[in-house]
Amino acid sequence: MALAETISRKIHKLGLVPKLIKLLPIVSILLAISSISWILILPLNGNYRNTYISENALMPSQVTSFFRESEWNIVRGYREEISKLENQSIEIRNNQLEKWVNDLGLVTAYHNNGKFNDTLYAIMHAPRGDDTEAMVLAIPWETSDNEYNEGGMALAIALSRYFSKMSIWSKNIIIVFVENNQFPLRSWVEAYHTSLEETAGSIEAAIVLEYGKNGDYFDYYELIYEGLNGQLPNLDLLNTVNLIGYHEGLHCAIQDTPSTELVKDTYFTRLRTLIRGIIALTLTGIKPGGGCEAFSGWQIQAFTIKARGTKGPHDVTQFGRLVDSTFRSVNNLLEKFHQSFFFYLMLSKNHFVSIGTYLPSAVLMAIAFTFSSLGTILISGLEINSFISHSAKILTIFVIIEIICFILSLTLPLIKVDISILLIILSFIPLGLKSSSSSSFKLNKTTSFGLVALSLFFISLLITALLIVHFSLALLLGLFTLPLTFLAQPKPKLKTIICLLISNPFFIISIAGQDIFLGLVTSWHDLQCWTWFVVSLGWYSAWLGVAVGTLSGDFTVQDTTKKQQ
Amino acid sequence: MKIQLNIVLVTIFSILTVFVRGDINVVNTEEADHIISKSKHTNNWAVLVSTSRFWFNYRHMANVLSLYRTVKRLGIPDSQIILMLSDDIACNPRNAFPGTVFNNNNQAIDVYGDEVEVDYRGYEVTVENFIRLLTDRWDPDHPRSKRLLTDENSNIFIYLTGHGGNEFLKFQDAEEIGAYDIADAFEQMYEKKRYNEIFFMIDTCQANTMYERLYSPNILAVGSSKLDESSYSHHSDMDIGVAVIDRFTYYTLEFLEKIDKDSKQTMDKLFNEYTYENVHSNPGIRYDLFNRNASEVLLTDFFGNVQNVVVEDEGEEDILYITNHDERGKLVQFNQEHNKSDESYQIDFGYEDVESSQQITPMTANFIRGLGLVTGAVVVGLWFVST
Numbered sequence: 001m002a003l004a005e006t007i008s009r010k011i012h013k014l015g016l017v018p019k020l021i022k023l024l025p026i027v028s029i030l031l032a033i034s035s036i037s038w039i040l041i042l043p044l045n046g047n048y049r050n051t052y053i054s055e056n057a058l059m060p061s062q063v064t065s066f067f068r069e070s071e072w073n074i075v076r077g078y079r080e081e082i083s084k085l086e087n088q089s090i091e092i093r094n095n096q097l098e099k100w101v102n103d104l105g106l107v108t109a110y111h112n113n114g115k116f117n118d119t120l121y122a123i124m125h126a127p128r129g130d131d132t133e134a135m136v137l138a139i140p141w142e143t144s145d146n147e148y149n150e151g152g153m154a155l156a157i158a159l160s161r162y163f164s165k166m167s168i169w170s171k172n173i174i175i176v177f178v179e180n181n182q183f184p185l186r187s188w189v190e191a192y193h194t195s196l197e198e199t200a201g202s203i204e205a206a207i208v209l210e211y212g213k214n215g216d217y218f219d220y221y222e223l224i225y226e227g228l229n230g231q232l233p234n235l236d237l238l239n240t241v242n243l244i245g246y247h248e249g250l251h252c253a254i255q256d257t258p259s260t261e262l263v264k265d266t267y268f269t270r271l272r273t274l275i276r277g278i279i280a281l282t283l284t285g286i287k288p289g290g291g292c293e294a295f296s297g298w299q300i301q302a303f304t305i306k307a308r309g310t311k312g313p314h315d316v317t318q319f320g321r322l323v324d325s326t327f328r329s330v331n332n333l334l335e336k337f338h339q340s341f342f343f344y345l346m347l348s349k350n351h352f353v354s355i356g357t358y359l360p361s362a363v364l365m366a367i368a369f370t371f372s373s374l375g376t377i378l379i380s381g382l383e384i385n386s387f388i389s390h391s392a393k394i395l396t397i398f399v400i401i402e403i404i405c406f407i408l409s410l411t412l413p414l415i416k417v418d419i420s421i422l423l424i425i426l427s428f429i430p431l432g433l434k435s436s437s438s439s440s441f442k443l444n445k446t447t448s449f450g451l452v453a454l455s456l457f458f459i460s461l462l463i464t465a466l467l468i469v470h471f472s473l474a475l476l477l478g479l480f481t482l483p484l485t486f487l488a489q490p491k492p493k494l495k496t497i498i499c500l501l502i503s504n505p506f507f508i509i510s511i512a513g514q515d516i517f518l519g520l521v522t523s524w525h526d527l528q529c530w531t532w533f534v535v536s537l538g539w540y541s542a543w544l545g546v547a548v549g550t551l552s553g554d555f556t557v558q559d560t561t562k563k564q565q
Numbered sequence: 566m567k568i569q570l571n572i573v574l575v576t577i578f579s580i581l582t583v584f585v586r587g588d589i590n591v592v593n594t595e596e597a598d599h600i601i602s603k604s605k606h607t608n609n610w611a612v613l614v615s616t617s618r619f620w621f622n623y624r625h626m627a628n629v630l631s632l633y634r635t636v637k638r639l640g641i642p643d644s645q646i647i648l649m650l651s652d653d654i655a656c657n658p659r660n661a662f663p664g665t666v667f668n669n670n671n672q673a674i675d676v677y678g679d680e681v682e683v684d685y686r687g688y689e690v691t692v693e694n695f696i697r698l699l700t701d702r703w704d705p706d707h708p709r710s711k712r713l714l715t716d717e718n719s720n721i722f723i724y725l726t727g728h729g730g731n732e733f734l735k736f737q738d739a740e741e742i743g744a745y746d747i748a749d750a751f752e753q754m755y756e757k758k759r760y761n762e763i764f765f766m767i768d769t770c771q772a773n774t775m776y777e778r779l780y781s782p783n784i785l786a787v788g789s790s791k792l793d794e795s796s797y798s799h800h801s802d803m804d805i806g807v808a809v810i811d812r813f814t815y816y817t818l819e820f821l822e823k824i825d826k827d828s829k830q831t832m833d834k835l836f837n838e839y840t841y842e843n844v845h846s847n848p849g850i851r852y853d854l855f856n857r858n859a860s861e862v863l864l865t866d867f868f869g870n871v872q873n874v875v876v877e878d879e880g881e882e883d884i885l886y887i888t889n890h891d892e893r894g895k896l897v898q899f900n901q902e903h904n905k906s907d908e909s910y911q912i913d914f915g916y917e918d919v920e921s922s923q924q925i926t927p928m929t930a931n932f933i934r935g936l937g938l939v940t941g942a943v944v945v946g947l948w949f950v951s952t
Contacts, residue, residue: 057621063806128658168806170658328806332659334619 024375028485031368035478038361039278042345042353043270051239051350054339058329060240061247065321065328067162072317074161076216079154086148090117090141090179097177098122100157104164106175109198113187120177121188123200124160126169134172135330136206136295136302137323140181143210143306144290151211151307153177155320162324171331172200181208181291181304183526189294204337205237205330206302207323208291216316219309220251220262223349224290225302226281228529230470233292233301234337235344235352237330241303242349244325248318252349255280259308270347277345281472285529286519297528301337343471355468362467365478369460372485373453380449387450394450397443398458401544402537409536413521423510423517426540427501448549455545456485462538473531477539480508484546500547505539604857604866606761607718611636611646611868612698616690616727616736618651623807624798626654627668628726628768628814630676635818636722640826640870647698647713649685651737661805668810668818670802684711692742699750701759717758722766722867726814729769731792732778744778755781762855764867768813770795773849785855785862787836789813790846797845816843826869832862 011017041047053060078100085093098108098120106122113119125131139156143149160175178185185208192199211218223241225233245252251262255276261269284293290304307319343355377387387394408426415422443451459481466474483499501507509517523529613636615622615629633648655664655677666677685694697703698713715721728735732744754760765786767775772788779786789796789811798808799815810818816838824830836859839848852859863869889897 057619059621059807062801062803062808064803126658128663130658166661167663168659168661332620332806 021375021378024371024378025485028368028371028375031364031371032478032482032485035361035364035368035475038364039274039358039475040271042358043267043274043347047357048270048347048351048353051235051242051352053236053239053243055236055333055337057332057334058236058240059332060243060329061325063325063328065324067159067317067320067324069317071158071162071320072216072315075154075158075316075320078157079150082150082153082157083148086150093141094118094120094177097153097157101160101175104161106160106164107198109196111188111191111196113184113191115187116179116184119179119184119188121198122160122175122177123198124164124169124173124175125200126172127167129170129172131172132201133170134174134200134203135327136174136176136203136300137327138176138178138181138185138206138208138291138294140178140185140208140210140291142180143212144181144288144304145210145212145306147212149210149212151214151316151319152209155211155316155323156209159320159323162320163327168328169331171204171333173327174200174203181210181294182288185291185294186527189298189300193298203295203298203300204333205233205326206292206295206300207326208294208302208304209323210291210304210306211316211319212307214307214310214316217310217312218307218314218316218319219259219312220253220314221245221319221322222253222256222306222308224292224304224306225254225346226277226284226289226293227296227302228285228293228527229296229531230281230466230472231296232281232342232344233303234340234342236337236340237301237326238303238346238349239340240329241305241322241326244322244329248314248321250314250318250322253308254346254349265348265351270351274345274347274353278472278475281470282476282531283516283519285523285527286516286531288519293527299336343468345471355471358471359467362463362471362474362478365475366460366463366467368482369456369463369478369485373456373460376449376453376456380445382446382449386446390444390446390450393447394454397447397451397548398454398541398545401548402541405537405541405544408540409533412536413525413532420510420514423506426506427504427510443549443552448552451549452487452546455542455549458538458542458545459484462534462542466534470531470534473534477534480505481539481542484543487546487550496550500543500550504543505535509535604720604762604862605718606720606866608715609641609645609720609722609867609870610713610715611641611722611724612713613646613648613650613724614690614695614726615650616725616734616742618653618737620654620657620659621807622728623654623666623805624810625726626650626652627666627676627810629724630666630681631668631674631810631814631818632724633681634674634676634678635821636868639821639824639865639868641868642870643680643682644710645870646682647684647711648682649690649695649698650683651690652683652686659806667802667805670800670804670809672802672804688737690737692736692740692746695736695742696746696750699759700753700757713759715754715759718761719759720762720764720867721760722764724766724768725775726768726811729767729771729775731771732774734767734769734775744775747775748778748780751779751781751784755783762866766817768796768811772796772813773847776849776851779851779854782854783856784851785832785859786851787839788849789844791849794846812844812846813839813848821864821868824864824868826865828863828865828869830864831860832864832866833859835864 081096082093085096094110094117101108101122106124108120108122111119111121123134137156137159139152140149141153143152156175156177160173163169163173176185176188178188192203223238225238227233242252253259253262255273257269257273280289283289290306292302292304295302305319305322307316341352341354344352345358346352377384412422459477463474463478466477481503483503486499487496506517509520520532520535524532611632613629613633615625617625629648629650633646636646637643654660655666662672664677665675668674668676685698698711701713703712713721725734733741735741751763751765754763761783763784765776765779765784767787768789769775771790771792771794773791774788776784776786776788790813797812799810799812801808817835820835820838836850839850841847850859855862891897
């Protein structure tokens with residue numbers, strides 16, 4: 001006790017408490033800076049790890065793939081026929097494909113998604129398997145680069161033919177021929193788990209295959225792996241395909257690595273991959289992606305592979321072997337993927353940081369907001385008791401804001417007006433609160449400080465809640481709303497307006513582009529991606545809270561140190 | 566009449582053949598000393614266990630089936646082999662060659678073969694069953710074919726393979742057996758006089774930790790790797806898509822393939838194969854519980870069955886003693902050159918090798934040959950007459 005007492009006396013004598021309170025905004029900014037620096041030091045040597053296969057059963061590259069030159073002719077034949085179908089309707093294309101796969105002995109069925117053309121899918125029941133698990137090979141008619149996916153289709157048919165000759169399958173194989181890899185694919189996956197009659201057991205892994213008009217040769221393959229809502233495929237699956245690719249002598253690009261830097265491994269390439277990965281994961285479902293995100297949410301590990309280049313040293317059968325060997329590995333599994341990481345950030349195809357290493361970054365960000373919220377209350381110069389007596393009022397205002405945001409979140413996807421006008425209204429109108437606010441509408445000092453503090457604390461809670469399930473979104477949310485913490489000091493009004501403007505979600509979205517907004521508002525309905533609700537109910541409501549508090553209330557800071565002494 | 570005569574003739578012929586041919590298996594007593602084991606056991610048993618399941622553990626199944634094949638080849642009958650394995654490999658849908666298990670990528674030997682008798686399969690491979698097997702504590706209605714019916718004259722070869730760690734061995738992803746459990750089970754076996762000698766071989770990661778807790782006498786133990794060390798597979802079969810055999814077992818088998826039932830190879834020769842270069846880990850051998858030197862232990866003491874029977878002259882009431890000694894207990898001299906210091910005698914039915922055999926009536930070799938020829942001529946004559 002004596003020690004604690006001595007320390008407390010000392011603190012009181014030196015007047016540390018007011019000094020610390022004064023330092024709170026700086027501490028908050030320092031925490032935010034350290035959060036960003038944490039991300040920046042991850043690509044340094046020693047902070048990341050090399051990938052490895054964790055699941056013993058996978059045994060990638062331990063089996064000879066016979067999808068070689070003899071199958072090349074078959075791929076060529078099918079491609080020739082498929083290229084003739086390019087100008088036909090999807091219905092005619094599907095009929096032709098159905099005939100081919102039926103000849104191979106596969107069961108076929110259609111899925112009607114009510115919006116696009118029907119999706120054809122074929123099931124190869126494993127001849128000696130127990131018919132309870134499946135692997136999916138999905139091939140969109142149109143690649144994500146809007147190219148006719150003739151190579152991918154030809155490969156898929158040739159692979160089906162090759163697979164159906166083998167007796168070693170323990171899992172069923174489903175081949176999905178889908179119009180494109182966005183809504184139609186998602187709709188099929190959803191229907192597979194809810195309404196489809198022809199099914200083949202729970203899907204363990206899925207590959208989306210894109211091989212456009214690259215011809216017989218390609219340079220390298222691109223791997224896309226982000227899922228919806230921060231979900232990622234088990235790292236073992238990515239390692240499996242990358243190891244197989246390595247043994248085939250193929251180069252791999254992740255996160256849009258330029259073709260000239262595929263083998264480059266420096267701090268900056270790793271940092272670039274890391275940052276692009278964070279942004280890509282945040283935007284998955286909002287921006288058209290690789291298609292693998294369509295499988296998110298049903299414990300399906302999925303990735304997309306795309307062939308890049310047309311000259312390269314590698315031939316089309318190697319791309320097929322990538323699929324074949326991966327399926328052979330997945331086929332060896334006895335349990336669901338569970339050994340390796342589900343939460344990770346890739347730095348290159350064979351370097352990664354796991355959740356334990358990167359998580360402190362978002363934690364620091366959340367603490368920065370908590371400190372800022374605390375600082376807002378403490379530097380107001382008001383008694384704590386007055387906040388308690390006004391708590392009902394503060395909460396009522398915040399709930400009203402939340403309700404407004406809730407109505408917005410439901411109605412905005414339905415409104416069909418010019419989006420740019422809508423965005424401007426949502427960004428600027430609240431800023432006009434200041435000028436229009438009458439005396440009857442004006443909040444008193446306690447309410448306005450309380451509302452700002454509550455909103456900042458709300459952001460802190462939001463980051464904390466998101467940081468495990470969707471780290472990328474949590475981190476970016478923290479970064480974008482960071483200017484809101486600068487308001488907690490006496491500032492010129494212009495600065496307040498600028499800070500509010502640049503942290504407004506709709507302002508940022510309108511800068512990022514209308515497609516992002518459209519993707520955002522439709523992503524819940526189309527893909528069950530809940531980023532829209534985080535933005536509208538979390539980010540925008542907190543922003544409104546801060547805006548109302550600062551602009552239509554008495555948000556002036558007195559010299560608190562003098563008063564307390 | 567004719568048939569009866571033929572039977573008589575055949576019988577006479579066969580008797581004659583024995584006389585005329587002589588005994589090719591004659592060994593002198595010095596050689597007999599080497600052949601006949603110093604182990605003093607009278608029967609051999611083998612307990613072969615693969616403790617893992619699942620397709621990717623193909624090699625463990627191949628390990629144990631290869632040793633099963635080897636001990637069977639070297640003479641231990643199926644009734645004296647207890648084979649425990651999950652048995653989920655041969656008919657696994659992932660097996661490109663259904664119904665087979667190979668132990669080499671040359672696919673020369675299908676070790677699953679036609680005559681594999683599995684005693685405990687699938688979920689019967691448990692720690693409890695293993696301990697019960699060793700200590701022979703079963704329900705009264707437990708089938709005898711699934712019991713280890715050993716006695717104080719039994720030599721037991723125990724082979725375990727699977728995934729191990731520091732002082733434990735995993736049984737089928739569900740449970741573990743500890744080094745102390747095995748040590749205590751062996752002690753019970755010793756107290757219940759269930760063995761003469763045990764050769765304990767284990768091929769797992771950190772295998773040596775499994776035998777370090779043993780404390781019962783007459784146990785020779787080898788393990789494939791020391792503490793904190795992994796044991797590795799030898800090679801994969803790219804057609805089957807799995808590793809097919811472990812290094813330690815591979816080199817054991819490679820050596821055992823070169824010996825046959827009558828081999829006089831000793832254990833130390835096998836142990837010489839266990840180098841770091843071969844196994845890629847540090848195999849361990851534990852001698853301190855065993856009171857013979859590895860160079861005196863025949864491989865067939867454990868991997869084979871008892872083939873050579875020797876009657877020693879220590880007992881005074883046995884028939885050999887009575888025929889070899891007169892009433893005063895003095896050794897009867899049949900030949901001057903006979904080695905008096907012989908510890909044992911080979912029973913011999915040959916007529917030529919007088920130095921280590923005795924004859925009931927004194928006849929020379931030529932006389933017997935002559936008699937044989939005359940009898941033969943008479944028989945042939947009779948046969949002609951009868952037809």
